[in-house]
Amino acid sequence: MTTTSADLLQRFSFDAAPIRGEIAHLNECFSEIIRRHQYPQHINVALGELLAATALMSATLKFKGRLTLQIRLPGHISLLQAEADEQGQLRGIARYDADQPDDQLSFEDGQMVITLEPEQGQRYQGITSIHGGNVAAALEDYFSQSEQLPSRFWLSCDGQQAAGFMLQQLPSEQKEIDQDAWDRVSHLASTIKDEELLGLDNEALLHRLYHEETVRLYPATALRFFCTCSRQRLATALHQVGHQAIVEMLQETGTIDVNCEFCQQHYQFGQDDLPELFPENNLH
Structure with missing residues (x-):
């Protein structure tokens, strides 16, 4: 059974529909990152959500290299950045004006930047504008505007641990598929509470959400903090x-x-x- 005490990324899919999902838990990994900095709580929370999102998206890496997510903002919190490689190694930073007392984080008029850097091959970067919302909304805006696969994100961080849940609708040439599956599966995922995403193991969470669906859970991979500096x-x-x-x-x-x-x-x-x-x- 998958427990939330470990830092793990785990994929799942639905037998009756072309939908895949990922669940990420960052506990020790997240603690290792934030203990090196003295970020305010609201920045820790936002960075934790971005790290969880980066872990989720790193599951799609099919090459040796790095995935970087950046949220660039016009306010006193100017940057949130998280990186992951194909081995599940993560790191992240925030840049902000410590002299500003504001404890609010606004995504208004920001940019989402996604960069793929393979060790061999061409570097790719996608940039899109974001307006309000949070890290999950910013990612959904990115996928919507870039006309990629329909994707939904649920992210949570309490300042000590972070977790993420992602759904993605896959292309399919099958004629006889459940046409309502995406709306139904997405709607059920929208009922996830923060304490459930952070506290439940993956099997328990998926059973709570999809006990009437046939869900296939795949082996988990480890996540850990690692800095590439030397x-x-x-x-x-x-x-x-x-x-x-x-x-x-x-x-x-x-x-x-x-x-x-x-x-x-x-x-x-x-x-x-x-x-x-x-x-x-x-x-x-």
Whole structure:
């Protein structure tokens, strides 16, 4: 039985209709992300919902690479960002003006940006405007405007854990299918309460919603926090700045200090690291 104590992504489908679903639970994974930051509660909640949504959408990744969801906003909370790869590794950040006392998060006049970055192949990015609502509404707006598969999202976060539920109508050439299934299945999912999505295991939740349907539940995959930053990645980035510019920076400041905004890992480069940053200068 699937329990909510683990960080899991699990697919389900309906035998009588071309509809698939995903359920995601982020507990330790979400805690690992937010403990590295001092976000206000309402930002934790919004970021948790976006991370759950990103986990749900990562189930469609058929390549090695990364899926990134961004919500760009015009207010003092300017960015919510979550990333996932094909192995279920997640990370996320928020950018906001800490001097603003406002504890409200408005999606009015924002943008939803979805980026797919395969290790091999072409990068894809889709951008759409969003107006009001929440993370789930923003995603549904995106799918509606981009004319992709009809999709519905239910997301919940209490600041400590996050969960998500997704339905997607699949194309089908079968003539004899349940024509009312999408409306019925979506309507039943709309009855999910936050405490049920966060607290019930997947089998119990699906039984509560669809005990009159034939639902197929597939093996779950693990989700976990993982940051892709590394000293080598930063060294490569500094190398691209150029030898002369780095030398001048070191002469001025003594060291180059970099903090990863996702995991808060600190990296420091000094004069002694120039051979590491520019190995070609050591060739004679």
